[in-house]
Amino acid sequence: MTEESNLDPSGFAAGSPGPSPAPSDPAPAGGVSRRRLIAGGAATAAGGAVVGAGVTAAFMGGNARAAGATPSASASDVTDSVDLTRRVPFYDQPNQAGIRTPPQRHAVFMTFNLNRGATRQDLQVLLARWSAAIAQLTQGKAIGTIEPERPDAVATDTGEAHGLAPASLTVTVGLGPGVFDKRFDLAHKRPALLKDLPRIPGDVLQPELSGGDLSLQACADDPQVAYHAIRNLARMVTTTAHTHWVVMGFGRASAGPGQETPRNLMGFKDGTRNVVSDADYDQYVWLKDADWMTGGTYQVVRKIAMTIETWDFDRISDQQRIFGRTKDEGAPLTGEREFDTPDFAKQVEGAQVIDPTSHIALAAPENNSGVKILRRGYNYTDGLNNQGLLDAGLLFISYQNDPQHFVDLQNKLGRFDLLNEYIRHIGSAVFAVPPGPATGSYIGKALFD
Template sequence: KSHAFYDQPHPPGIQTPPQRHCIVMTFDMSEGTVGSDLQTLLARWSAAISRLMAGQPVGQVQPTRTEAIGQDTGEASGLDPASLTVTVGLGPGLFDKRFGLATKRPALLRPLPVLPSDALVTSQSGGDLSLQVCSDDPQVTYHAVRNLARMARDTVQTRWTVIGFGRASAGGGQQTPRNLLGFKDGTRNVREPEEFDRFVWLKDAGWMTGGTYQVVRKIEMDIEIWDADRVSDQEHIFGRTKLEGAPLTGRTEMDTPNFSAQAKDGTPVIDPTAHIALAAAENNQGVKILRRGYNYTDGINQFGQLDAGLLFIAYVNDPQHFITLQRRLGASDLLNEYISHVGSGIFAVPPTPATGHYIGEQLFA
């Protein structure tokens, strides 16, 4: 299956039903580069992305001249596009005098403020550009990232990357998958087209109209400690049951949580500092964010412990919606004992170009 790139109402990889695998890679513009370098890069990336999403190589795999190097590295040849999407994000650092873009900054694009319980590592945060590459085949996903990075080598340096698997969010018609803490993730998410229009897509935003903002957080889990915890305590932390994923006030996954229900002894059934109690729209002036995350693992850490977590990716038409939520969660979420936010980035995702045009072209007009 393949997704179209040009002439779409919105950029790919956001409202698209989550594929099985995802790599996020971020880049910095190399020292000495200027606006025209960025412009060339966005034009070349756009053409390459449209080919990759159609299941084509970015260029020749097998050159006719024996002394030539290949334009495409070849490892996806013969494979299906596997629903590949590539989503390009522009970081706050691009919008300055050096690139001639100081007056073109997307209205709400600013570096994220320091948030409670941040444990950010500089080498895993920030970036001038982001690529979110998702597909149902890890080889196809990696091939796309590798070739996009390869053709950008003269202009950018890689900054950080997270290799995700096993989606941690569901789209329409998909079963809710599970995160690495073993709980269903994505039960109550932005799903209906009207909710995308209300909470995700930018309206009346000049050249950014139809685009959105992307927040990426690499959230490490203390897997061993979690695995030693009683399931009843784990359920208390989320406010949901483990196998079914039902709210503690309901029976089935899709039952609406009742945050005011009390037990016989007068205590709330769902703890007010349970993850879903703090995050639910009902308790946040009706605000929703689209979560489109993946599980990740980096193998084992220096202490011999499993190094894994959640590649949290959110899309919002106002970054403040994420900031407000994470301020509440970071301050009092019961889950905090088992997680730490180690990586972070924010990017503006421009709308998709029309045929013959490229991402961000309006910046250089």
């Protein structure tokens, strides 16, 4: 979407990135008596076509393939699997989980506003209780009793995840600009680059889908596990904060190491050139020498609606011109394979092969001073809109050590992107994401020290 391929200065992203394991890579949980299920992800989805498809594709030219009916499949199918018994560690990681963690299949993203009259101490207790509860939830445990012994007691945990596996659940906590206003005497702790995003061309933001004092990004390979986490975290803090807006995401719209590049709802691969290497994470994602925010990052969230039916009626050549890539393989229009480097200068008969206002041309790092942002979005649907049309799009989530990187990129895209005819940025927010907590501590504790 607003991204496609802004991410690899070498231009060769990720064919075989070979990064060292991310700190929050999930590890299979040993000796758990929960139900275990390993499903071949993309392999299953692509059905029996998987084995032969790559070979067939290799013999066919790019254009021939675009007309062909056989879906291609990458060689990484084997590792793109779901193991529901995986748990992601919560404590004692340098960064919060849910950022570098390989994207899970489902997400629930919710923002909150702090209640009128909420105090600094209320905020402190909220962050401490959330942290403890997230620690429980990510290990596949309830946050308290599901069936209390005392007849007049109300259950602490709502119970719908009872018996479900941890499913690589991560919950990432973000702090919005409102946390650092004078209400909580925290102005002196404000992360240096945290402020509301400026208006960006093309924005048609709705106030009820924008901003927020706090954000929770819950991701899991089981949607009920993610929903349970958000529901219980929201429920336990109603005296301090209330819900603002929420998006439920599915079909991760970004790939982690070893994952096949997924597709957005426009049917195009999304995130071919994402941040993958340690060096890029250090340079573009994690904050260094940032006082209490060292090891943290900034989260930009955009709810981007797609005019689905209109898009679906667009001819394939126009769709491919808009993205600058082929639909099936995901190759740049100047190349054959997904990870071929786009040649933005190439001309045929006096015209540039990749339209300079195509999505990839505007977003590519080589056209943006090398800047990269980590994209970790999900597709969403809200059912039907008031015209009876499909109400769906992209929950765009990016992580970067300077929100201005996103702003610069989107300023360009918002003005010129051919894709703008088919998308609307309707929601927007920015949050500071503190570093991960140590055992015995909680997210954001440094605010109160």
